[in-house]
Amino acid sequence: MFNNLKSITLMRKLFLLAAAAICSLSLSAKTIYLNTGGNDLWGQADPVFFVHSWASEQDNADVKMDHVAGSIFSAEINDGHGNVLFVRMPSGSASLDWNTKWNQTADLSIPDGQNQYNITGWEPNDGNWSIYDPNADPGDNPGGGEGGGGEGGGGGSSDHYYYYKGYIDGADIETYMEGINGFTGGIAHLSCSQKSYIFIVYQVHGVPGVEYACKEYVEESAAHHATLYQQPTPFEKMGIEPGDYTLYLYDNGDGTLELSTIELSGKTLVDAGEGGGGEGGGEGGGGDEAIDNVRAELDTNAPMFDVTGRQVTSDYKGVIIQNGHKFIR
Secondary structure (H helix, E strand, O other): OHHHHHHHHHHHHHHHHHHHHHHHHHHOEEEEEEEOOHHHOOOOOOOEEEEEEEOOOOOEEEEEOEEEEOOEEEEEEEOOOOEEEEEEEOOOOOOOOOOOOOEEOOOEEOOOOOOEEEEOOOOOOOEEEEOOOOOOOOOOOOOOOOOOOHHHOOOOOOOEEEEEEEEEOOEEEOOOOOOOOEOEOOEEEEEEOOOEEEEEEEEEOOOOOEEEEEOOOEOOOOOOEEEEEEOOOOOEOEEEOOEEEEEEEEEOOOOOEEEEOOOOOOOEEOOOOOOOOOOOOHHHHOHHHHHHHHHHHOOOOOOEEOOOOOEEOOOOOOEEEEOOEEEEO
């Protein structure tokens, strides 16, 4: 009898120790970030964001995300949860409700060393991973502001910009991610741990970009700069050896660009369009006619939403948000 009591007591102690260890593990947390894509994508219509994380079917959690800056949101999730999906909910939502959600990503696995997921489109798989940069202080998509000049607009966010694309550290960098790979005043920064290749895109907000690249392959180790031509066919990307770079982008004034990893004298840095007109237009932004011209070039097949962020069909009447712009039907 005594031995049985000792066994039971020992088992209880082991159980309590195991439970304490599990609780300790569950308290270990990590921060995950979401770049919503700004007003052109998930950021429109004042939504609320949640992250659903899990290690197994039984071990999962839903966490409401907090606004960090610009289009970046964050949440603390269990350190043992290596899988997440992000959910966009209507404004004012207090909890994640799968029946009323606006959008969600596909099931995602968090890559080693990366902690920020960047929304690049409306489909569940439209996005990519990167590392959160607290110094980036990202705002909404360029040109996505309401304008700063009252009814007239003008003085809003940049309405045109340059950014680099390519095959960087073994992954395709497909799009401009809130300044992460964009040029500000003709200067951008790039870090890579393995051989990479880049080229340049010039884009007016909401309009498909124009690509600039080398006519022939250029090894960065051999030449610190290369002339880039608009959409040569075929074109070559510029090779970048492993390292940390400051990239300088110059306008040659003849329809070509000069990309360099060293500062070049006698060259003019590209105009990144700082201070371009916002959505309001007016005297500073080109007026209604300019807005109509831009709208005509936008993707008319892009998803449309009402002011609550709910997707609507083409026969919807009222205020519509499409391609980040509001208009009335």
